[in-house]
Amino acid sequence: xxxxxxxxxxxxxxxxxxxxxxxxxxxxxxxxxxxxxxxxxxxxxxxxxxxxxxxxxxxxxxxxxxxxxxxxxxxxxxxxxxxxxxxxxxxxxxxxxxxxxxxxxxxxxxxxxxxxxxxxxxxxxxxxxxxxxxxxxxxxxxxxxxxxxxxxxxxxxxxxxxxxxxxxxxxxxxxxxxxxxxxxxxxxxxxxxxxxxxxxxxxxxxxxxxxxxxxxxxxxxxxxxxxxxxxxxxxxxxx
Numbered sequence: 001x002x003x004x005x006x007x008x009x010x011x012x013x014x015x016x017x018x019x020x021x022x023x024x025x026x027x028x029x030x031x032x033x034x035x036x037x038x039x040x041x042x043x044x045x046x047x048x049x050x051x052x053x054x055x056x057x058x059x060x061x062x063x064x065x066x067x068x069x070x071x072x073x074x075x076x077x078x079x080x081x082x083x084x085x086x087x088x089x090x091x092x093x094x095x096x097x098x099x100x101x102x103x104x105x106x107x108x109x110x111x112x113x114x115x116x117x118x119x120x121x122x123x124x125x126x127x128x129x130x131x132x133x134x135x136x137x138x139x140x141x142x143x144x145x146x147x148x149x150x151x152x153x154x155x156x157x158x159x160x161x162x163x164x165x166x167x168x169x170x171x172x173x174x175x176x177x178x179x180x181x182x183x184x185x186x187x188x189x190x191x192x193x194x195x196x197x198x199x200x201x202x203x204x205x206x207x208x209x210x211x212x213x214x215x216x217x218x219x220x221x222x223x224x225x226x227x228x229x230x231x232x233x234x235x236x237x238x239x
Contacts, residue, residue, distance in 0.1 A: 035214045039188065039190050043140075046100070048132065048136055050105070060165075062098050064161070065083070065087060065100070067099070067102065069107075069114075070107075070150070073107055074113060076157070080117075083159060099126065100129075144160055156191075159191060159204075164215070175187065189203070
């Protein structure tokens with residue numbers, strides 16, 4: 001009887017601690033945590049763009065995934081579907097998260113069709129379309145840092161991460177651990193290719209998660225950027 005009681009307590013203890021252990025593994029350890037790099041500042045906001053809804057859309061004070069589908073958004077239905085399934089569905093419950101897709105004025109009917117194609121009866125309240133003129137779209141894109149230019153129809157397969165202060169986020173050194181160990185040449189990541197499923201599913205998802213971790217730590221007063229940590233290290237070394 002005593003052995004059965006001990007076994008039952010052991011099982012209950014394991015069941016209790018396993019979820020806690022899992023959650024701890026999800027978050028980066030403090031000593032290994034590095035915030036997502038600011039790769040460019042002063043991204044233009046979209047107050048001049050026309051929303052597909054009654055309320056206006058702004059990038060400021062939001063964590064935004066920004067995409068450009070241009071004059072023919074239906075031609076980019078695969079990119080939009082990948083973004084919806086691999087990014088939006090994962091982060092739509094996070095506070096102040098949104099996806100904003102920039103399209104050209106006159107593409108309203110194609111947007112309606114695209115909505116039907118990617119809508120799987122899920123909550124798309126935080127997925128927005130913003131219509132602008134060719135000049136407005138080019139001005140917004142030129143305020144971003146990108147290795148590729150917009151195509152002639154004002155579209156691109158890449159999307160950008162914009163933080164609440166209109167900073168473009170990415171990786172100054174985009175190499176993974178294996179590439180660093182193999183001494184591969186460094187490269188920067190300014191945007192993410194929505195056609196490359198592994199890039200969106202792994203790299204981009206990780207980067208958005210890291211950005212949410214940064215803002216969560218800021219709310220708790222625990223966030224330290226690299227400059228703060230460096231100043232602390234210098235102070236400790238001088239004491």
